[in-house]
Amino acid sequence: MKLKDFVKVIVFSVIGFVLMMIGNYAISIFGVYGTYIHTALATILAAPIFVAMCRKVPKRGTVIVFYLISGMIYSIMGMWPMLIVLLGSGILGEFIIGKKENYHNNTRVEISYIVGQLILSLHGVFFIVFIGVQGLAKQFPTMFTVERAQQVKDFFLNTTNLSIVLIIQLLCSVLGAYIGIGIYNKYFDSNKSKKKSVFGE
Structure with missing residues (x-):
C-alpha cells in the first residue's frame, strides 16, 4: 500500500467512524430498547463508505487499517x-x-463487512468477559457505575438478549452491505455488469 492509498483509507475510515458515531448516538431515541440495536444503525450508515473504500483502494491491508483507525480514535477518547x-x-x-x-x-x-460488524457488536461481551464489572466501571468511570456495569453484564450474558442482538446485527449488516453495493454500482461503478454479488447485484 502506497502513501496515497494509506491517506485515502484514513479519510474513508474517519468518515465511516463519524457516521457510526452518529448512528450510535441516534439509538438513544429507542430508550431501553436501544441496547438491542447498539451498533446496528451505525452498521447501515457506514456500509457504503466501506464498500467505496474497498473499490477505490483495492490493496492488501485496507480493511485492517479501516478498523485500526477507528480503534485508535476510540483509544484517544479513552x-x-x-x-x-x-x-x-x-x-x-x-x-x-x-x-x-x-x-x-x-x-x-460483503461477507468481510458482515463478519467484522458482528464482532464489533459483541464488544460488550468481550468487555465483561475480559475486564469484568469492576474493571468496566474503573476503565470507563464517566460511562459506567458498578451498578450500570452489572446491568450490562446481565444483559449481554443473557442468551435470549444476546441472540436478539446478533440477529438484528446480522440483518442490519446484510442490509447495509446490500445498500452499499447498490449505491456504488448505481452511482460510481462504470463496469457494474461484471460485478457479482450474493444479493444478485
Missing part, C-alpha cells in the same frame, strides 16, 4: 479496549477478502 475489538474485526475481515483482487468481489467484500 476507550482503548475498543482498539483490540476493532483490530480483531480488521484482521478477520482482511482474511476473508484474501487476495487484493477480491476487493472487487462483492461477495467477499
Whole structure:
C-alpha cells in the first residue's frame, strides 16, 4: 500500500467512524430498547463508505487499517479496549477478502463487512468477559457505575438478549452491505455488469 492509498483509507475510515458515531448516538431515541440495536444503525450508515473504500483502494491491508483507525480514535477518547475489538474485526475481515483482487468481489467484500460488524457488536461481551464489572466501571468511570456495569453484564450474558442482538446485527449488516453495493454500482461503478454479488447485484 502506497502513501496515497494509506491517506485515502484514513479519510474513508474517519468518515465511516463519524457516521457510526452518529448512528450510535441516534439509538438513544429507542430508550431501553436501544441496547438491542447498539451498533446496528451505525452498521447501515457506514456500509457504503466501506464498500467505496474497498473499490477505490483495492490493496492488501485496507480493511485492517479501516478498523485500526477507528480503534485508535476510540483509544484517544479513552476507550482503548475498543482498539483490540476493532483490530480483531480488521484482521478477520482482511482474511476473508484474501487476495487484493477480491476487493472487487462483492461477495467477499460483503461477507468481510458482515463478519467484522458482528464482532464489533459483541464488544460488550468481550468487555465483561475480559475486564469484568469492576474493571468496566474503573476503565470507563464517566460511562459506567458498578451498578450500570452489572446491568450490562446481565444483559449481554443473557442468551435470549444476546441472540436478539446478533440477529438484528446480522440483518442490519446484510442490509447495509446490500445498500452499499447498490449505491456504488448505481452511482460510481462504470463496469457494474461484471460485478457479482450474493444479493444478485
